[in-house]
Amino acid sequence: MAKLALRGVVKRFGDATVCDGIDLDVEEGQMVCLIGASGGGKSTLLRCINLLEVIEDGEIRLDGEDITVPGLDPQTVRSRIGMVFQSYNLFPHMTALENALLAPRLVKGQNSESDRQEIEGLFVRFGLADRMGNYPDQLSGGQQQRVAIVRALAMRPDVMLFDEITSALDPQLVGEVLDVLLQLKAEGMTMILATHEMEFARQAADKVCFLKDGKIIEEGPPSTLFTAPREADTQAFLARAIK
Amino acid sequence: MTTPKAAGLTRRQQYEAAQRRRSTLIAATSTALVVAAIIILVPMTPGWEKVQRSFFNGQTFVDTFPKLLDAFKINVMIFLWSAPAIAILGLLIALARDTKSPALFPLRIFGAAFTDIFRGIPVILTVYLIGFGIPGLGLPRPWNSPYIWGSLALILTYAAYVAEIFRSGIDSVHHSQRSAALSLGLSERQVTRYVVLPQAIRNVVPAQMNMLIALQKDVSLLSFIGPVEIFRQAGVFKSLLANFTPYVGAAIIFLIVTIPATRYADYLMAKQRKERR
Known part of the structure; x- marks a missing residue:
């Protein structure tokens, strides 16, 4: 059984159909990369999986359980699915550590010293040990994004969603964030990335999906999708994206 | 060279x-x-001698100033109990107006009506209507005190304005902050309480400082329904001494308080602008 299974997911904003019947299976421990031009529906799809957007049709199953049943409390689902955003979205009035402690404390009631040490351990693991006491505006973009990842991991999610998390970063800071993703993959985290980092997707992804106009045009392992794309749209996109 | x-x-x-x-x-x-x-x-100018005698009389100033200062304590007192009440009521109304829960719909309507009504009536009229109207119900002492009902009039009026400022502060927090907090599993209420409000309140501190300064001055409107605060006291002296100098004295006392407060509010605004850039 797939860890995460999408069937016929449809999302509209007014007249615009942003996700147009998307099917996708993500196995436990897989890293799936969504590629495609902006406006193709990558970000919206991730927001749908995290129930930040309500889908019009179709279903999304997490461990076989339909999480898009109308009336279901989104809170319990969201605490199992972590999400990291392009613009970091750290809470500016809290230190890096407070950012990460907030949700475990409020949602899971984790307030003990050992809970705290465990989360501090995440900062140490991702090279942020000396940044825990800093406020977001005292951190570089790369550090902020790594803190955002730690904040999501602090909830011990089953699945992590990454929405173009390196797109707002200076080129020399992209590497440190991508390294974190490789580390997570090595630890067996199930991940979905919307990304423009083609080289990274080619090297690290287990599966790559090319989205256009709200549809998955083509999907497959990076070795075939990048070297021998079948669809004309995919070929055109890759020709422009990889120079 | x-x-x-x-x-x-x-x-x-x-x-x-x-x-x-x-x-x-x-x-x-x-x-x-x-x-x-x-x-x-x-x-x-031809009238200068007369103006100097009736507005800038040194002896009258020295004689009345201490009493004016005493009367100003009443202004401060009314200010001190009104300001926290305004802050709390204003915040509650701002939250009521932004509530999404259908059960709280009446609260939302109430919040909207409240701000419309009390922003639409001149302060002095509200002070009159509440300050004379409610004690007119024949309430026993001390519940007929103009201090209570006059303060309530100020609290209601100012809470309407303060609520709107809080709402603009809530709007100023980018929606991506809400998304991030929701994605971590927080409830709507927790998002508001721990993520949105702390930022919103911080954003509107300078604007609210200006409301405090305005309130400090408007406390004087209560003089129309009874309390002998500084403006009323100056009026008493004017009638007694047939001289306007006490009004100048009262103005000076106000300025001693409001100028530093205004400077401080401006400083906060400038600092905030710099931080945003």
Whole structure:
């Protein structure tokens, strides 16, 4: 059984159909990369999986359980699915550590010293040990994004969603964030990335999906999708994206 | 010919220093001219002697100032209990207006009606209506006190304005903050309480400072329904001594409080603008 299974997911904003019947299976421990031009529906799809957007049709199953049943409390689902955003979205009035402690404390009631040490351990693991006491505006973009990842991991999610998390970063800071993703993959985290980092997707992804106009045009392992794309749209996109 | 290198300054620094000296000199000269013109010209007006006697009478000023200061304590008192009540009520109304829960729909309507009504009526009218109207119900002492109902009038009026400022603060927090907090599993209420409000309140501190300054002055409106605060006290002296100097004394006391407060609010605004950039 797939860890995460999408069937016929449809999302509209007014007249615009942003996700147009998307099917996708993500196995436990897989890293799936969504590629495609902006406006193709990558970000919206991730927001749908995290129930930040309500889908019009179709279903999304997490461990076989339909999480898009109308009336279901989104809170319990969201605490199992972590999400990291392009613009970091750290809470500016809290230190890096407070950012990460907030949700475990409020949602899971984790307030003990050992809970705290465990989360501090995440900062140490991702090279942020000396940044825990800093406020977001005292951190570089790369550090902020790594803190955002730690904040999501602090909830011990089953699945992590990454929405173009390196797109707002200076080129020399992209590497440190991508390294974190490789580390997570090595630890067996199930991940979905919307990304423009083609080289990274080619090297690290287990599966790559090319989205256009709200549809998955083509999907497959990076070795075939990048070297021998079948669809004309995919070929055109890759020709422009990889120079 | 070479210019001497003063204390190792670069050419640019020397030039800027010279410019600064020039600006200071021009500003000082023009200020001196304006002040001199006022000092020389104003006493030449035909009514100056009379105005000086009735508004700037030194002896009257010295005689009445301590009593005015005493009366000002009443202003401060009314201010001190009204301000926290305004902050709390204003915040509650702002939250009521933004509530999404259908069960709280009446609250939302109430919040909207409240702000419309109390922003739409002149403060003095609200003070009259509540300050005279409610004690007119024949309530027993101390519940007929103009202090209570006058303060309530101020609290209601100011809460309406303060609520709107809080709402603009809530709007100023980017929606991506809400998304991020929701994605971590927080409930709507937790998102508001722990993520949105702390940022919103911080964003509107300077604007609310200005409301506090305005409130400090409007406390004087309660004089119309009874309390002998500073404005009323100055009026009593005016009638007693047939001299307007007590009003000038009262104005000076207000300025002693409001000028530093205004400066501080401006400082906070400037600081915030700098941080946003």
